[in-house]
Amino acid sequence: MKRYAIVGSGLAGHRAAISLRNLAPSSSIHMFGDESHLPYDRPPLTKDFLLGKVEQAQLTFSDVQTYDTLNIHYHHATRIVAIDRHQRSITTDRNEVYEYDKLLLATGSRPRRLPEMEDARAIYLRTVDDAARLRSVLEPGRSIGIIGAGFVGLEVAAAARDRGCAVCVIEAAPSVLSRGLPPLVSNAIQRLHLSRGVEIVCGQTAKAIEWTRRGPINIELSHRSFSADAVVVGVGVIPNTELAAAAGLEVDNGIVVDCHLQTADPSIFAAGEVTKHPVGKGGALLRLESWNVAHKQPLVAAACMTGHDLVYDEIPWLWSDQFGQNLQILGDVADSQDFLLRGHLDSEQWTLIALNSATEPTGAIAFNSGRDISMMRRILKSGGNLPLDVISSSRPVSAMVPVC
Numbered sequence: 001m002k003r004y005a006i007v008g009s010g011l012a013g014h015r016a017a018i019s020l021r022n023l024a025p026s027s028s029i030h031m032f033g034d035e036s037h038l039p040y041d042r043p044p045l046t047k048d049f050l051l052g053k054v055e056q057a058q059l060t061f062s063d064v065q066t067y068d069t070l071n072i073h074y075h076h077a078t079r080i081v082a083i084d085r086h087q088r089s090i091t092t093d094r095n096e097v098y099e100y101d102k103l104l105l106a107t108g109s110r111p112r113r114l115p116e117m118e119d120a121r122a123i124y125l126r127t128v129d130d131a132a133r134l135r136s137v138l139e140p141g142r143s144i145g146i147i148g149a150g151f152v153g154l155e156v157a158a159a160a161r162d163r164g165c166a167v168c169v170i171e172a173a174p175s176v177l178s179r180g181l182p183p184l185v186s187n188a189i190q191r192l193h194l195s196r197g198v199e200i201v202c203g204q205t206a207k208a209i210e211w212t213r214r215g216p217i218n219i220e221l222s223h224r225s226f227s228a229d230a231v232v233v234g235v236g237v238i239p240n241t242e243l244a245a246a247a248g249l250e251v252d253n254g255i256v257v258d259c260h261l262q263t264a265d266p267s268i269f270a271a272g273e274v275t276k277h278p279v280g281k282g283g284a285l286l287r288l289e290s291w292n293v294a295h296k297q298p299l300v301a302a303a304c305m306t307g308h309d310l311v312y313d314e315i316p317w318l319w320s321d322q323f324g325q326n327l328q329i330l331g332d333v334a335d336s337q338d339f340l341l342r343g344h345l346d347s348e349q350w351t352l353i354a355l356n357s358a359t360e361p362t363g364a365i366a367f368n369s370g371r372d373i374s375m376m377r378r379i380l381k382s383g384g385n386l387p388l389d390v391i392s393s394s395r396p397v398s399a400m401v402p403v404c
């Protein structure tokens with residue numbers, strides 16, 4: 001009987017366990033997760049969960065009975081502390097040892113922490129417990145300070161505003177969403193937030209922060225200070241690679257895997273947000289903080305772990321919801337200087353199609369325009385050209401020029 005072990009019980013770990021059971025009905029499967037909850041979905045934590053539209057129970061993927069019925073041994077609140085590649089075994093934090101034939105690392109990421117934000121009152125949002133703590137503060141009239149204007153910071157800002165809080169977002173970079181998105185998109189999203197009453201302070205860090213035990217938290221900026229009932233820190237994540245690194249596997253801001261999601265050790269695979277995997281025709285190694293990676297990679301990893309020859313070649317895709325508006329990003333948009341714009345960036349619906357230097361499409365950014373993303377996915381997959389009606393209904397814009 002083959003023995004499969006999975007470290008990490010987020011979306012990737014859960015999906016791998018179910019896939020392995022389908023592909024290897026008589027195998028033994030052990031999944032280990034250091035959280036005390038059943039595996040659950042993270043995207044709603046900054047959206048509907050904060051708005052009170054969904055509860056924790058609705059976020060879980062499976063109940064205990066389902067794992068039992070599928071004969072998946074789910075070890076919750078159990079941390080794997082070591083991998084012995086020679087013995088092909090893993091050790092838990094209770095010093096139990098489990099042998100494997102194939103091992104999957106699906107250890108995800110944790111929030112990057114700031115030394116000046118180490119107070120117990122700072123909220124770093126990754127888990128359902130973090131989100132529940134924040135939700136309890138989001139009452140009308142409360143003030144929320146947010147450090148970092150990435151997706152997590154802006155989604156929290158939108159939810160907090162929708163719940164009637166005063167919100168101030170402080171971002172060290174000159175604009176919001178500055179990582180990997182062109183200035184004209186940052187400007188459009190910033191305008192959305194300003195129009196809903198979010199205060200955004202870019203190009204600044206908190207000069208000083210005064211954490212009182214119970215009263216308001218005072219954040220001092222260069223031109224004023226902001227008094228907050230809660231401070232949320234969203235300044236990026238760090239992949240959980242320490243276990244892999246200690247076992248001598250290649251790690252480079254992510255666990256390095258090939259297109260089969262296999263590490264250099266043929267018995268060890270990785271899947272989900274922790275992987276640094278080949279992307280696109282050039283095979284550049286990227287680590288993507290995207291739900292779709294954690295959703296799709298485990299199927300390929302499980303297939304390859306059970307002897308099938310499958311390749312992970314998904315086009316990068318992620319979405320964000322803010323103030324009920326949907327932003328989607330597909331393919332390679334980071335390096336493009338030139339775009340085709342469908343619609344108007346100040347309107348409720350627009351799409352930017354990214355072009356390379358040969359004016360071929362490489363990706364798209366769509367605002368409330370999921371249909372354009374589906375069209376672009378088909379075009380990018382087939383390597384085809386843009387339809388004439390799309391070209392004729394678009395106008396060229398430069399990434400650097402804010403379009404009003």
Ligand SMILES: Cc1cc2nc3c(=O)[nH]c(=O)nc-3n(C[C@H](O)[C@H](O)[C@H](O)COP(=O)(O)OP(=O)(O)OC[C@H]3O[C@@H](n4cnc5c(N)ncnc54)[C@H](O)[C@@H]3O)c2cc1C
Pocket residue numbers: 007008009010011012013032033034035041042043044045046078079080081106107108109110125126127152240243271272273274288289290291292294317318319320321
């Ligand atoms: C608040 C939030 C909102 C998001 N919103 C969106 C969105 O709108 N759109 C989008 O595309 N993506 C979004 N994402 C990203 C997406 O949800 C994640 O990329 C995805 O959930 C990652 O899943 P994963 O299973 O790879 O990793 P994780 O969910 O991080 O799961 C890994 C698990 O492994 C555990 N673990 C780590 N090390 C060990 C160990 N040694 N032993 C045992 N257990 C271990 C961790 O504690 C964790 O429970 C969001 C993420 C967050 C946090």
